[in-house]
Amino acid sequence: MELVRKLKQRQAEGNPVSVGLIGCGQMGSGLAHTINNIDGMTVRAIADIDPQRGIATFREMGVPRDAICSAETAGQLQDALAAHRVAVTPNAELLTQAETIEANVEATGVPDVGAFIALRSIENRKPIIMLNVETDVTVGAHLNHLARKTGALYTVASGDEPGVCKMLFDQAVLMGFEVICLGKCKNNPIDYDMTPQRCEAEARSKDMNSKILASFIDGTKTMVEMAAVSNATGLLPDRPGMHGAKVEIEDLARTFVPREAGGIFAHRGTVEYSTGRFAPGVFAVVYTDDARIRKDMKFITKAEGPYYLHYRPYHLCDLETPQSIAEAVLLHEVTVAAETMHSEVVAVAKRNLQAGARIGGIGSADIYGRIYTYAEAQKQKAVPLGIAPGGVVTRDIAKGEVLSQTAFAPDDSTFIYKLRQQQDEWLVREGRSA
Structure with missing residues (x-):
């Protein structure tokens, strides 16, 4: 890939990749700031039910107030973009129609909104990058099918667990390993009774929506993330809800393996999570019985095998999403998407x-x-x-x-x-x- 070179070329030509952002909450506003620091990419329009959030984000990024237009109609949006100004709108559908926007990022976290915006973007042959994994695990297989059928592009974003887990999966397969388990570390045990009211103070201290925080604590987000991984790879949960064992890094390749190898799984090829102390890390446990590869792994990593740990100590959420945008627009490549439902x-x-x-x-x-x-x-x-x-x-x-x-x-x-x-x-x- 030559993404950085291609982006610098776009910057030099005065034609940065033009991005539309749907949803300007914690993730969306963070992504806007990230893009603002990248040569060759720019946020041209923000859609949010509260347009003031979009205005505030542009102002934080140093955009003068008189350069921010409010758009209620497609014509107003197009006029603003043609005048090289930025726009905010409460009508997200407008961004799927705007010719000068090259890709949209869906970051509302609302399944119904995500489905509508994704389909409209696909119908307008505009790449759609999903930070809304809740939509993806519900109708992502169909959306991806429609996009491929029509020559459009649908993808879940890099940076969230599905994207970085898929990266580990692809790397392992391309090295000839069998992927035994793909997983993440959850930074706290699941509390199935968590409500927005109970976590309201914590949410306020973290500048989060209390419902979103509750969905992290009650385990929903972890289930959604690993289902997206499953649907993109064919790996399956070993049991409903997964095991969620508290396992530290040094024990992953001994615990998250089949029972016949001393682990906890009834079958090979699983998605899983741990509540160990290595959040926000993601991991793959892989296997090979090839004697030469095991010899090389012993020399390179000192690991005995035949089960090995591939570990990434972080996922950076919206900070990594620009890679998916660049891959979609410049290379027409998908980061992660489901072909069917597993x-x-x-x-x-x-x-x-x-x-x-x-x-x-x-x-x-x-x-x-x-x-x-x-x-x-x-x-x-x-x-x-x-x-x-x-x-x-x-x-x-x-x-x-x-x-x-x-x-x-x-x-x-x-x-x-x-x-x-x-x-x-x-x-x-x-x-x-x-």
Whole structure:
């Protein structure tokens, strides 16, 4: 890859890669600042339900107030961009239509919004880079299929765990190793009872949305991230929810291996997480029985094998996302995307839910996510997490019970529900379901 050279060339030509940003919360605003420090790439427009957040972010980046335009219509947005000014808008769809924006990044974290924006970007042949993994694990396989079919590009971003885990996976495969386990370290044990109210003070101290923080603490984000890894690689959770064992770096290659090798897994090829002390690291446990490769690994790493640890001590979230943008625009390359469904994140009741109740979304006091194999989730008629928000309980559901189609009715008016129906039909029709 020659991304830096190509970006510098774009800068020298006065034609930096033009980026649209949908969602200007913690991740989105951080990405905008990162891009602001990169030669050859620039944020031209920000869409957010609160346009003042976009204005504040541009001002923090040193953009004069009179160079920031408010755009309510496609014409206003196009006029602003043509005049070499930046724009903010509450209407994210406008960014998917703007000719001078070369790629969009979706960073809202709202599954329904992410599905809509991704599809509209694909329909307009505009690369879409997803920091919204919640959308990806729900309808990402279908979106990727549509993008490849039409010559567009859909990808989950580098920097989040799915992107860096996929990097480790590809590197291991290209070195001839069998990937036994891909995983991440979660920096705290799961608290399934966490609510936005309970973590509000902590969220405020970290400048975070309390629902987003709750979804980290209740384990939903970890389940979502590792499901995205599973769907992109074919590796599977060893059991529903994964093991989540507290394992330190030095023991990963002894613990996250098959039982016949003294580990905890019933099968080879897993996704997993640990609550050890190496967060925010990600890892791959790999295997080879080739005597020569084992000899070389002994010489290079001093490890005995045949199981080896490939470890990256960090993932830098939105700070690494510009690499995916550059790869998408300059090379037309995907960072990570699903070809089919291998795993599903299903909705689980966080408390007793009574018939007739309309439930909240991800990170609410009502539900959390748990990873299952896609086959098992289908068998249980489990409701995918991404289509659960706003649905109605049709019979009482006990705390800890998986929401099933026999006891829960999703909101069928949402965009993501309709797209998920299309995905289910496509998978059956093409015989591509796991």
